[in-house]
Amino acid sequence: MALWSGRFTEGADAFTQQFGASLPVDEKLYAQDIAGSVAHGQMLAAQGVISAEDASAIVEGLVAIKADIEGGTLVFDVQQSEDVHMAIESELTTRIGDAGARLHTGRSRNDQVVTDTRLYAKQRASDLMDANLALRAALLETAEKHFDMILPGYTHLQHAQPVLLSHHLLAYVWMLTRDFERLAAARAAADANPLGSAALAGTTYPLDRFATTTALGFARPIPNSLDAVSDRDFLLDLMYACSVSSLHLSRLAEELILWSTSEFGFITMADSYATGSSIMPQKKNPDFAELIRGKTGRVVGDLVALMMTLKSLPLAYNKDLQEDKEGAMDAADTLEDCYRCAAGMVATMTVHPEAMMAQAQKGYLAATDVADYLAKKGMPFRQAHEVVGHLVLLCDKRGCDLEDLALDDFKAESDLCEADIADCLNLQAIVEARTTYGGTAPVAVRQQLEEAQRAYAADQIRL
Numbered sequence: 001m002a003l004w005s006g007r008f009t010e011g012a013d014a015f016t017q018q019f020g021a022s023l024p025v026d027e028k029l030y031a032q033d034i035a036g037s038v039a040h041g042q043m044l045a046a047q048g049v050i051s052a053e054d055a056s057a058i059v060e061g062l063v064a065i066k067a068d069i070e071g072g073t074l075v076f077d078v079q080q081s082e083d084v085h086m087a088i089e090s091e092l093t094t095r096i097g098d099a100g101a102r103l104h105t106g107r108s109r110n111d112q113v114v115t116d117t118r119l120y121a122k123q124r125a126s127d128l129m130d131a132n133l134a135l136r137a138a139l140l141e142t143a144e145k146h147f148d149m150i151l152p153g154y155t156h157l158q159h160a161q162p163v164l165l166s167h168h169l170l171a172y173v174w175m176l177t178r179d180f181e182r183l184a185a186a187r188a189a190a191d192a193n194p195l196g197s198a199a200l201a202g203t204t205y206p207l208d209r210f211a212t213t214t215a216l217g218f219a220r221p222i223p224n225s226l227d228a229v230s231d232r233d234f235l236l237d238l239m240y241a242c243s244v245s246s247l248h249l250s251r252l253a254e255e256l257i258l259w260s261t262s263e264f265g266f267i268t269m270a271d272s273y274a275t276g277s278s279i280m281p282q283k284k285n286p287d288f289a290e291l292i293r294g295k296t297g298r299v300v301g302d303l304v305a306l307m308m309t310l311k312s313l314p315l316a317y318n319k320d321l322q323e324d325k326e327g328a329m330d331a332a333d334t335l336e337d338c339y340r341c342a343a344g345m346v347a348t349m350t351v352h353p354e355a356m357m358a359q360a361q362k363g364y365l366a367a368t369d370v371a372d373y374l375a376k377k378g379m380p381f382r383q384a385h386e387v388v389g390h391l392v393l394l395c396d397k398r399g400c401d402l403e404d405l406a407l408d409d410f411k412a413e414s415d416l417c418e419a420d421i422a423d424c425l426n427l428q429a430i431v432e433a434r435t436t437y438g439g440t441a442p443v444a445v446r447q448q449l450e451e452a453q454r455a456y457a458a459d460q461i462r463l
Helices: 014-020 023-046 052-071 084-096 109-145 165-190 209-215 225-230 233-259 287-310 319-348 353-360 367-376 381-398 407-413 419-425 427-432 442-462
Strands: 150-155 158-164
Touching: 023 052, 023 084, 023 109, 023 209, 023 319, 052 084, 084 109, 109 165, 109 225, 109 233, 109 319, 109 442, 150 165, 150 353, 150 427, 158 165, 158 353, 158 427, 165 233, 165 442, 233 287, 233 319, 287 319, 367 381, 367 419, 381 407, 407 419, 419 427, 427 442
Parallel strands: none
Antiparallel strands: 150 158
C-alpha cells in the first residue's frame, strides 16, 4: 500500500504504477536518503517533536538498512514502492514499527527528494573534479615529456604557423582548468539545504533547519520554501559544466583521431585504446576517441532535456520534476568515463616527432615571419603581406617551399631582402621568436607550463 493511500479507495493500476515509478533511477540515492533521514530524525528528537528513543531506533534501523542494501540482501521492488524514499521508509517501519512512521513528521517527499538530489550533485561534482585533475595531469606530463617537439599549428585545418606540441597540449589543459571552475561552481550551487521546507510552505513543527544544514554538511539553508522544493538550477549548472567539458573532450578526441591517421601519423594509439576490424586485418581504429566524441551529443542532450522539463513549470512542486535525475546522473557518469578514457589515451599514446616536423616543413609556415621581416624593415605590413603572397605563388609554380628559394628570388620581390632573411625560414627560430606571454616560444611555454602546474596544484587543494 502506498504511503499516501489514505485519500484513495482504489490502488494504482499496474501500468501507471510502473509508469510513475522512479525507483529504477533514484535507488542510486539510497545513501543520501538515509543520511537525510538520520539528520531529520535526530533533529526532531532535539526539538522535542519525537522521543529520543524513537530517534535512536530510527538511526539504528536506517544504518542496518544501508548495510543490507550495500550487502545485497535488501533489494527493492518497483511494484511495492514507487521510489527509493518510500521504499526505505516502508522497510524502516516494518522493522521498527511506529517509530519509523514518525520519521516523516514535518517532512514532505518534496523537500526530502531535493535534499537527496543536492547531496548527490555535490558528490558527483567532486568526483568529476577529481577525474578532471587526472586528465590534466596526463596532459601536463605529456607536454613536459615532449616539450621541444614542433608540429604545424592549424587554422581552418590548414597549415598556419609552427608551434610546440607542449603549447598545443596546454591549450587543452586550460580548457579543462575552466571546466574545473564550472564544476566547482556547480558543487557550490548544490551546497544548500532545502530540508524542512516540507511540501512548499514550511511546517508548523519547530524544526531547526540550521541543525540539519550542519549535520548534512551543507553551507547554508535555502531561505524560501517554495524555491527550495522547486529549484533545479543546481542540476542545470552541473549538466552545463558537463556539457562544456564534453565539448572540450570532443575537440581533443577529434585531434587524436586525426593525428593517428596515416595522413598525419603524429601519434599511435596504445593497443588498449584502439580496436581492429572484423574484415580488414590491418586496421587499428581509434574507437574510444570516437566514442568520446560521440557521447558529447548525449551529454548535451541531457542538459537540453532538463531545460525543457523545467520550462513553464508553475510553483512549487510538479511531478515533472521526477524527470530531473536520470539525465543528470547520465551526464555525470558519461563525462566521468570520458575523462578516464581520455586520460588513458593521452598517457599511453606514442608521439612521432619526425612526422610532426615533416609536416611542419610543408605549407609555407614561414610566410608570416617573412612578412614580419619586411615590415620590420619599414615596409607597410599590408604591402609585405602581398609580397610574400607572390613568393608563395612562385613556390606553388615551382613545387618548392620558401626555404628552397634563392636570395635573388626574394630580392626580385623586394630590395629589402638580405641574406639574414634565412633566419626567418628556420622553424626552430620561428618558434623561438614568439616570446610574448602565451606565445609558443620555449621560454614562454615553460612559463605557461609552470603556471598550469600551479593551477593544477591549487585545484588539488580545493578538491
